[in-house]
Amino acid sequence: MPVVADILIPLALDTAYSYAVPAGLDLAEGDIVQVPLGPRETIGVVWGLDERASGGNLRPVTGRVEAPPLSDALRKLVDWLARYTLAPKGSALAMALRLPDETARNEAPRIGVRTSGKPPARQTAARSKVMAAAADGAVRGKSALAKEAGVSLSVVDGLIDDGALETVALMPEPVALPPDPDHPRVPLSDAQADAAHALIGNAPSPTEVAAGETILLEGVTGSGKTEVYFEAVAECVRRGRQALVLMPEIALTAQFLDRFAGRFGVRPATWHSGVGGKRRERLRAGVAAGEVSVVVGARSALFLPFRNLGLIVVDEEHETAYKQEDGVHYHARDMAVVRGKIEGCPVVLASATPSIESRVNAQSGRYRHVALPGRFGGRPLPDIAAIDMRLDKPERGRFLSPPMVNAVKATLAAGDQALLFLNRRGYAPLTLCRACGHRYQCRNCSTWLVEHRFRRALVCHQCGYAERKPEACTECGAFDHLTPCGPGVERIAEEVTALFPEQRIVVLSSDFPGGAERLRQELETVAAGDCDIVIGTQLVAKGHNFPHLTLVGVLDADIGLTSGDPRAAERTFQLLQQVTGRAGRGERPGRALVQTYQPEHPVIAALLSGDADRFYEEEIWAREAAGLPPFGRLAALIVSAEEREKAEAHGQALARVADPPAGVSVLGPAEAPLALVRGRWRFRLLVKTERGIDVQSYLRDWLARGPKPRGNLKVAIDVDPQSFL
Numbered sequence: 001m002p003v004v005a006d007i008l009i010p011l012a013l014d015t016a017y018s019y020a021v022p023a024g025l026d027l028a029e030g031d032i033v034q035v036p037l038g039p040r041e042t043i044g045v046v047w048g049l050d051e052r053a054s055g056g057n058l059r060p061v062t063g064r065v066e067a068p069p070l071s072d073a074l075r076k077l078v079d080w081l082a083r084y085t086l087a088p089k090g091s092a093l094a095m096a097l098r099l100p101d102e103t104a105r106n107e108a109p110r111i112g113v114r115t116s117g118k119p120p121a122r123q124t125a126a127r128s129k130v131m132a133a134a135a136d137g138a139v140r141g142k143s144a145l146a147k148e149a150g151v152s153l154s155v156v157d158g159l160i161d162d163g164a165l166e167t168v169a170l171m172p173e174p175v176a177l178p179p180d181p182d183h184p185r186v187p188l189s190d191a192q193a194d195a196a197h198a199l200i201g202n203a204p205s206p207t208e209v210a211a212g213e214t215i216l217l218e219g220v221t222g223s224g225k226t227e228v229y230f231e232a233v234a235e236c237v238r239r240g241r242q243a244l245v246l247m248p249e250i251a252l253t254a255q256f257l258d259r260f261a262g263r264f265g266v267r268p269a270t271w272h273s274g275v276g277g278k279r280r281e282r283l284r285a286g287v288a289a290g291e292v293s294v295v296v297g298a299r300s301a302l303f304l305p306f307r308n309l310g311l312i313v314v315d316e317e318h319e320t321a322y323k324q325e326d327g328v329h330y331h332a333r334d335m336a337v338v339r340g341k342i343e344g345c346p347v348v349l350a351s352a353t354p355s356i357e358s359r360v361n362a363q364s365g366r367y368r369h370v371a372l373p374g375r376f377g378g379r380p381l382p383d384i385a386a387i388d389m390r391l392d393k394p395e396r397g398r399f400l401s402p403p404m405v406n407a408v409k410a411t412l413a414a415g416d417q418a419l420l421f422l423n424r425r426g427y428a429p430l431t432l433c434r435a436c437g438h439r440y441q442c443r444n445c446s447t448w449l450v451e452h453r454f455r456r457a458l459v460c461h462q463c464g465y466a467e468r469k470p471e472a473c474t475e476c477g478a479f480d481h482l483t484p485c486g487p488g489v490e491r492i493a494e495e496v497t498a499l500f501p502e503q504r505i506v507v508l509s510s511d512f513p514g515g516a517e518r519l520r521q522e523l524e525t526v527a528a529g530d531c532d533i534v535i536g537t538q539l540v541a542k543g544h545n546f547p548h549l550t551l552v553g554v555l556d557a558d559i560g561l562t563s564g565d566p567r568a569a570e571r572t573f574q575l576l577q578q579v580t581g582r583a584g585r586g587e588r589p590g591r592a593l594v595q596t597y598q599p600e601h602p603v604i605a606a607l608l609s610g611d612a613d614r615f616y617e618e619e620i621w622a623r624e625a626a627g628l629p630p631f632g633r634l635a636a637l638i639v640s641a642e643e644r645e646k647a648e649a650h651g652q653a654l655a656r657v658a659d660p661p662a663g664v665s666v667l668g669p670a671e672a673p674l675a676l677v678r679g680r681w682r683f684r685l686l687v688k689t690e691r692g693i694d695v696q697s698y699l700r701d702w703l704a705r706g707p708k709p710r711g712n713l714k715v716a717i718d719v720d721p722q723s724f725l
């Protein structure tokens, strides 16, 4: 029997701690245990066991916790995650071991009723109906009983008060009903059937499934990728294994869940930040027991304890939402590929606009490439045309150019829906005093405050700081001189309401009250055709299906192009391709109009030509020439502190000992584009290496040589950074 256990604790600690195993406690690796840590008790996971070591003066493990142990695969994933991201191993474990969340609201217990044996004190016709329905003595839900008896719920409540019915606690509803892979479904098109076949292969037995293979499923917008990967999910379920479908959080709409139900007969189990309390725990337990066969979830679902994982699908694999930008800086798409390798199961990356990384991997043969070149049902892709804003100027103080206004008019006249897209929240991105020139800036961050008329406030989009918009300039005291500069979606909504006062307009922006739930509802409204004009930020661009939408108007195609970010071209192309791809997905063909000041810019030109391959070729070539990912590697260090000098000095001290070997260069420290965030000054160092270099080892050695962060100073490590702000 082992006498010493190495316990990894889900806190920012880099190593497991040794504890003595008390006699009679039979532990195995992966077991979840309770251990003393300093003055308190905490939870940890058995990471290693040692038979020979002496447990002499070690503190003993308190006991085992009744919870499914962490599988070998999941422990390997945690080790991998920590090694790759350089996050403390305990922080990586915390991702896989979300402790029961006591702050989350508990599920309301389900209550059933049955006859108590005591006749009602007072009898009415309605009451007799209920008593007759309940006469068999079986337990029923309250509303089920009322429905069966054809009476209102208050009659049932009355009988409970009366004592003729008694209440009993019911078993909680199952977290998910089993999906039926052979549920009757719509037939696939030939192209879809071919693609589905390519995903699944002919493998006659589960052992022949290509182990750990990664497949890029690339299909233009509206090509029907979802139905194709559903076939892979179905095959996985048929083989008795579990499937995970990852989606950007907001894409988890009722519409998607209904589509799943259309294919599998039931809605899938879902995992996202809105799933709380007991339900979360039960879902984890069901997944660990292998009872839940399909989970559709946001990125954190990747760390669920699947017992028998047979497939991972990453939908919209190019989405930046898959990158976690705080705590453990990991990319869920990349970790999905790692988990697939560890579990020996295939991983399907689906997108209409794949990341450059995945495209390159598909071209080099590392990933298998399965393509759907046309839209489902032979529908045409939208026609995309530019509006040159230098020629077709909007009226003064307006943002829609005359051709855009006319196109919206024509669309509405035809009874169709129009979407106006602007990737800017709020009313105006800058507020300026015309009397003294003062610009309103955040007191904690180096950002302009964004006016939100809806909230009647000036708001910082970095830290959330908000102040009331003043009546007079706070600097010079002048009245009526504060001017909003530039548009956000709220300002567009104002303009559109003035132009089309009779139309039903929906504005979709992530900052509106009501959160993700309300947004999901609004998206349903749009999909159902119960609105005429949609005005939205990037969240309307993502994976939604709006069958009534035939016009997409991009109000400022140039926004993302000047950011200086190495991925600016890729991001802009993806976003514009996605948003224009919302048009014409239903019966009627769609078109897109793109307002731009630089129609000849390569990204805009590629978009207009409809030639995505041309864009990919040029961008891949440019990345290769510059040694940028995936042809070289990047990692960022972000040094931050409450005092500017401290952060800068620490960054310089790190740079002095960087000592980069051949094939590695270190840039910086440079003041970050967002130099001040939440009261912390930020400096960035960028490591650029050739492709074959082990950037993690280099970073580890470098940081070990460098000064240790003290006090409020922090050094965040971001391997494969997506954001350069």
Ligand SMILES: Nc1ncnc2c1ncn2[C@@H]1O[C@H](COP(=O)(O)OP(=O)(O)OP(=O)(O)O)[C@@H](O)[C@H]1O
Pocket: 186, 187, 188, 189, 192, 219, 220, 221, 222, 223, 224, 225, 226, 227, 351, 352, 376, 542, 543, 544, 545, 581, 585
């Ligand atoms: N076999 C089929 N039979 C009937 N309708 C289908 C079939 N396959 C797809 N569709 C319909 O075609 C439309 C587009 O499908 P889907 O949303 O899967 O496309 P997609 O490739 O995921 O697009 P995007 O990348 O733009 O989100 C949907 O309305 C879907 O219901």
Ligand SMILES: [Zn+2]
Pocket: 442, 443, 444, 445, 447, 460, 461, 462, 463, 464, 465, 677, 678
């Ligand atoms: Zn701020």
